[in-house]
């Protein structure tokens with residue numbers, strides 16, 4: 199259950215959070231590969247070259263050919279879990295079907311609010327009072343999969359998208375680590391369009407306790 203593959207398109211700060219937790223022995227797992235749709239994604243530099251796989255996805259037509267090649271490369275490392283961590287590409291239905299149930303994504307909003315991209319600017323434009331991050335199982339529809347856990351942050355007067363993104367990123371890292379800890383321990387599972395936690399249906403997402411970012415709280419009744 200401990201073999202984790204990570205998909206990343208950018209700088210990889212969420213990947214680094216997983217790597218740091220493994221080094222600190224607070225996450226009992228191994229990163230068995232980092233896969234990117236961008237040939238030289240900075241995230242790739244965070245792991246040894248033998249763990250890297252990347253292609254320029256924009257060079258593939260039709261799109262499905264990239265996803266099929268990515269899926270075969272992932273299968274080759276036998277991951278128990280596949281984590282989308284700053285992965286900025288829609289995964290096609292065939293890919294999702296191959297990994298469904300062990301495919302997680304961290305998204306920078308309190309889903310179902312603000313699916314897609316530019317979540318911080320959209321929350322600010324709406325005058326939202328709070329924002330945050332969600333970790334969810336990946337389904338064919340974008341950012342519509344069952345939500346496992348969420349972390350909330352306040353939106354402050356004068357916030358810019360970058361300032362808000364930085365505040366959200368600070369809770370993304372512990373949130374992702376805590377959910378992946380549950381995943382490798384076999385404590386969460388996707389059950390249709392919902393989540394089971396320790397074998398029981400999760401009626402609402404787990405929440406990151408801001409006082410203790412090393413723990414996720416069960417939803418209050």
Ligand SMILES: Nc1nc2c(c(=O)[nH]1)N[C@@H](CN(C=O)c1ccc(C(=O)N[C@@H](CCC(=O)O)C(=O)O)cc1)CN2
Nearest residue numbers: 285286287288289303305314315337338339340341342
């Ligand atoms: N089938 C799914 N694929 C992915 C999901 C998902 O829930 N279902 N989550 C995403 C991650 N993500 C937000 O968390 C996300 C990824 C990509 C996009 C998007 O619009 N991508 C465009 C290209 C954008 C660009 O290149 O800048 C695209 O794929 O055409 C929005 C949200 C991971 N995949």
Ligand SMILES: NCC(=O)N[C@@H]1O[C@H](COP(=O)([O-])[O-])[C@@H](O)[C@H]1O
Nearest residue numbers: 208209210211212283284304305306
């Ligand atoms: N829709 C996916 C998405 O927007 N993901 C977001 O990309 C940022 C960079 O992540 P990184 O620093 O881990 O690369 C993170 O905020 C992550 O939630």
